[in-house]
Amino acid sequence: MSRTVINTPNAPQAIGTYSQAVKVGTTVYLSGQIPLVPSTMEVISEDFAEQTQQVFANLTAVCEAAGGTLNDLAKVNIFMTDLSNFATVNEIMSQHFSQPYPARAAIQISALPKGVQIEIDGVMEL
Structure with missing residues (x-):
């Protein structure tokens, strides 16, 4: 099967050796997104809720x-530097998804790129 690279100026450009997403057949694999504002490539703020919305x-x-x-999205992986923000993630996620919700993992890790507090990747089925 062929692979198609997905790229949009409406999301932050890759800051490493990866694509924003890759489509294989009807499945799209989304790279992790962090709270960078696409036009400036700067972190939106230090506020966790604002980072999550971005x-x-x-x-x-x-x-x-x-x-x-x-x-x-069939599956999302949420990486946070502090799991005490889990309720905020649930609240904000409910604003962006309707049921049935995707499968999900939420994991606390020690650090993320650019010192952000959250990163989310996913798998989408078209």
Whole structure:
């Protein structure tokens, strides 16, 4: 099967050796998004809720560039530097998804790129 690289200026450009997303058949593999504002490539703020909203905005842009929506995500992985923010993630996630919700993992890790507090990646089925 052929692979198609997904790229949009409406999400942060890759800051390493990866693509924003790769489509194989009807499956799209989204790279992790952090709370960078696409136009400036700067972290939106230090506020966890604002960072989470920006991550979902970035994911939305990549999903749309691939021909889908957030609700087409079958699986998301959420990486946080502090699991005490779990309730905030749930609240914000409920604003961006409708049921049935995607499968999900939420994991606390020690650090993320650019010192951000959250990163989310996913797998979308079109």
